[in-house]
Amino acid sequence: MSFKIDRGLFKYDFIDYHAILGVPINTSIQDIRKRYLKIARRLHPDSCALSGEVEKELASDLLSKLVNPAYEKLSQEKNYTEYILVLSQMGKRLVQESASVELTSDVAKQLVSIPNLEQAYKMAIAKIAETQYNYLQQSIEVIAQISELNLVYLMRSAGKAVSTPPPPPKPTLNSTTPQPNTATAPPPPPAAAKEDSAAEHYLRRAQTLIDKNQFAQAKVELQDALKLEPKNSRCHSLIALVYMKQNQLKMAKIHFDNALKLDPNDQLALTWKPKIEKALGLRPTSSQVTSPPKTATKQPDKSGGGGLFGGLFGGKKK
Template sequence: MSFEINQGLFQFGFTDNHAILGVRPDADFNTIRKRYMKIARRLHPDTCPFDDPRQKELGKQLLAKLVSPAYNQFSKENERREYELLLKTMGDRVVKEQHTMRLHGEAAAQLRTAGNFRQLYDTLLEERVEQEYESPEKALERIGEISELNLVYLLRSRQGSAPPPPPPPAKKPEPAQRPTPQPKVSFVDKACDRAAALAETQNYASAILELKDAVKREPNHPRCHGLLGSMYLKQKQPKLATPHIKKALQLDPAQPEALEAKKELDKMGGTSTGKGKTARNSKGGKKSDKGGGGLFGGLFGGGKKK
């Protein structure tokens, strides 16, 4: 069962865990934990109030695929810090791309131009949190509405208290031929494109955060692993790069980012192990470097143990 949300921060390919749990973007962990426990009791098949088997199964799926993963992101300190950094980056991006963002709900549009937006945000959020998981069938709709509020809240927080001018009225589209449907781009493909763009500005740390979130969604995506391995190499972390490059080439032997990263990794391995040379032992003798192959030799071939 797939849960796809295209409103609010989700439209930028960002998983809005605060919206999934129904908490403010600046909520502390104790608040997040209490909210998670309340939702878990509501959705868990042993404690949920749903009599309809379909509702009970949908609640179970929501808990397993959305709510618990969102809470796990906050419960581990390292992952929580990474997520907070990614959220900050997303806030900066929202400011730059505010003219392209889409708002579907009236509440978010109202918050967009409100004077005291912080007070209004709290009121609108509270109203939607109360109903977020009342009906499993409407949960995704409620999460999308909350994420729209979070999107506008992040934008307004970075712009200051003055409301921005309202957007110009949309022009009615002229009658035209029906456009050819474009192939749908997946969340992971979008994340890979964003990571590649970040790498061009040498923002490797943010690129790694994008890719780590994406690879959790789709563990067998060759380009995601290839890029992640390449980013770790840029950060001088060959040990972290190696398994991702290996995985990428297992999934797609012609994956370009992985092949390029493997060349760089082989060079690094050859330098550190003295590939093709001999090393002197502590007694002054020579010890041959048989079965070499650099840091990557043990993963992609090389001599066998006898």
């Protein structure tokens, strides 16, 4: 069973792990663990008190597809720190797009203007989370409600942070004043660098997982990296490699195409895309006809008769 949530932070192609676990943003790892154990006891087939097969299956799906991945993401300090960084960037984005933000729940609408944000936010989530997984058919709706609260909290918190430093003045009458202002201008570059470093962490972890043939986990890391940097050619070429290893050749071709559009010299894409097109029975595109690597065009000809994976992965045996 697949779960689709299109409200709150989920609406921005972002997985709100805090909403899935029913905890406020910036909750400590220890409290996240306590919350997870409580939910797991409720949903795990060995400990849940559900009697119907349909509800048991739903509980198992919620645990394996939503709750467990959320806990895995937030329970490790390194992952948690990176995720909080991504959330801060999301808050800045929400401030810029505040005019188009849509809220459906009354609680979220009230949180927009309530004076004591921190206390009201935490109390609202605590109240909603009490019954988050009591009625499994409504769990997705509850997750969406909590995610709307997280969205409002991020937007208001980021709004305060943005308004704290005064905007850099740009006077034109006095030629001496711009010099001290340029000394206070560097705040934006560090933010961009942090975002890049967060994506780079995902890429490094994905490469390590690929080396260990753990392709499913690598794909999750690369999908997160693409959310940070959708125009990163390396992200596209690596996730294309993962799809290829999983025998999803059409998806692999799409991402190799994207990688070459962003970087025509991407060696991974130049090497593997012709082999995939040959396996799919397609004519090579102009990007492969003019591609420099000679080995990328010779290997498929030698192993083309050995079946799909013989053609794609047989080159290393030669």
